[in-house]
Amino acid sequence: MSGLSIGQVAERTGLSVHTLRFYEREGLLAHPVRRGAAGHRVYDEDDIGWLGVCIRLRASGMPLTDIRRYTELVRAGQGNEVARLEVLRAHRERVLEQMHELDECLKLITEKVAVYESRLGLREGARECAS
Template sequence: MSRTAALLSIGQAAERTGLSVHTLRFYEKEGLFINPVRRVGGQRVYSESDLSWLYLCTRLRASGMPLPAIREYVALVREGEATMRGRLALLRDHQERVVAQIEELQGSLALVSRKVALYEHQLAGDGNDPLWTGSCVVEHERQD
């Protein structure tokens, strides 16, 4: 397979990654690619390694990493092996934030699950609305 056969147009890259063409251009403008996006005949082209890198960036974004932190990570990667400790520190910090977010979400899920169970129980029984009892008692004071 020739080198050019492995290159994808921006439309093909968008289709493969699920990102819009606009988002691909935005990521390029923000400097989120390790290597500059190549151009063939004036058109942007992407390699498999570009798509793998995009996947990493989108997962970092989805996990709440801000763009400036991703740019910092990209800059460190570009600098090479000497920055491995810095990259590790950056990712460990982010890992701690993600773990904290997951713990918070688990607490929220537990509360929502209790409320779902409460409503399912009420609907399976007499169907009375546990929030409207004619008193001013707040639901969470009675159930949580």
């Protein structure tokens, strides 16, 4: 049986072997992982692609429960696209809110950097804001 070992998948995705096993136990993979003759996990390119989706969703702050729900919908096949869309739209809204909050944080930090650069003579004409 050809395919990728769990170690190879860990190397390709940047996830640890422990995390890959955890994702499998938590039902976050689009389909059950095949097993080789010796009982070892055997992954394929589709698994790598799906793990890439999971990695991005987690990196964007999607809770594991939502990733699991989305995975269950994908696993169930066609006919539930509206439910999938709802999961993704709700998460998109949370990400947009986070981006707005981070943008406000960046503005404050940028102002503070300008203040200290000005005080230290590192930047000409910077506004003097409160420290």
